[in-house]
Amino acid sequence: MHDPRIIVALDFSSAEDALKLARKLKPHLCRLKVGKELFTATGPQLVEKLMHMEFDVFLDLKFHDIPNTVASACKAAAHLGVWMMNIHALGGRKMLTAAREAIPQSSNTKLIAVTLLTSMDQSDIADIGLQGKPEQIVMRLAQLAKDCGLDGVVCSALEATNLRQQFGADFCLVTPGIRPADSQVNDQKRITTPQQAIENGASYLVIGRPITQASDPLLMCQQLNSEIANLM
Numbered sequence: 001m002h003d004p005r006i007i008v009a010l011d012f013s014s015a016e017d018a019l020k021l022a023r024k025l026k027p028h029l030c031r032l033k034v035g036k037e038l039f040t041a042t043g044p045q046l047v048e049k050l051m052h053m054e055f056d057v058f059l060d061l062k063f064h065d066i067p068n069t070v071a072s073a074c075k076a077a078a079h080l081g082v083w084m085m086n087i088h089a090l091g092g093r094k095m096l097t098a099a100r101e102a103i104p105q106s107s108n109t110k111l112i113a114v115t116l117l118t119s120m121d122q123s124d125i126a127d128i129g130l131q132g133k134p135e136q137i138v139m140r141l142a143q144l145a146k147d148c149g150l151d152g153v154v155c156s157a158l159e160a161t162n163l164r165q166q167f168g169a170d171f172c173l174v175t176p177g178i179r180p181a182d183s184q185v186n187d188q189k190r191i192t193t194p195q196q197a198i199e200n201g202a203s204y205l206v207i208g209r210p211i212t213q214a215s216d217p218l219l220m221c222q223q224l225n226s227e228i229a230n231l232m
């Protein structure tokens with residue numbers, strides 16, 4: 001059974017563009033992430049289409065609201081049959097627990113919590129009044145997610161080494177902010193190369209623009225997969 005480590009972020013504004021890219025890729029090489037832009041534009045039908053193409057789908061809607069609202073949203077997402085979904089750890093213990101309890105035990109959907117967005121660094125943390133360094137905040141929020149029974153977290157691969165050590169092999173570390181050596185950083189701040197991410201213990205690498213904007217997305221995905229395979 002294949003367990004691709006790359007999750008391609010389908011950050012597109014239409015189903016047509018998303019499907020065009022998905023048709024170039026292969027389910028044994030990558031999983032796909034549907035985020036706020038694409039889901040808002042296309043709704044659950046596109047998620048169903050991608051699953052029908054045998055891709056595992058990570059529904060990245062980063063729910064953050066009162067516990068009852070988040071719990072109901074998580075229940076609806078689990079009902080779609082997605083492989084993974086996320087909520088914001090900053091929603092706090094009651095919200096995380098309500099979300100966990102809302103997903104039926106019979107469901108295989110993984111529930112993970114976003115810790116500190118990879119687009120944020122120390123100055124952004126100061127702006128919103130959080131205390132500590134990024135790695136301390138991420139550790140604190142990951143501990144909260146673990147305590148509430150979640151399957152893992154979204155973090156930067158820069159923090160993965162400590163989290164892997166603290167929470168063990170089964171805790172899922174999903175790492176965006178992945179940038180191959182020669183690609184543009186864009187709006188990301190806490191970045192690593194794919195190699196660093198794997199070496200630091202990341203479970204899955206979320207990669208958007210370096211694959212979606214590549215002249216040959218399939219080739220880029222294949223190359224990254226072989227680099228990852230060489231390290232494992």
Ligand SMILES: O=C(O)c1cc(=O)[nH]c(=O)n1[C@@H]1O[C@H](COP(=O)(O)O)[C@@H](O)[C@H]1O
Pocket residue numbers: 009011035060062086114116117118119154155176177178186188206207208209210
């Ligand atoms: O939850 C996420 O997927 C996420 C969390 C985070 O902290 N940082 C982050 O970049 N993401 C998502 O990961 C993807 C990264 O895309 P690229 O920067 O184009 O590789 C985007 O779809 C983001 O929404």
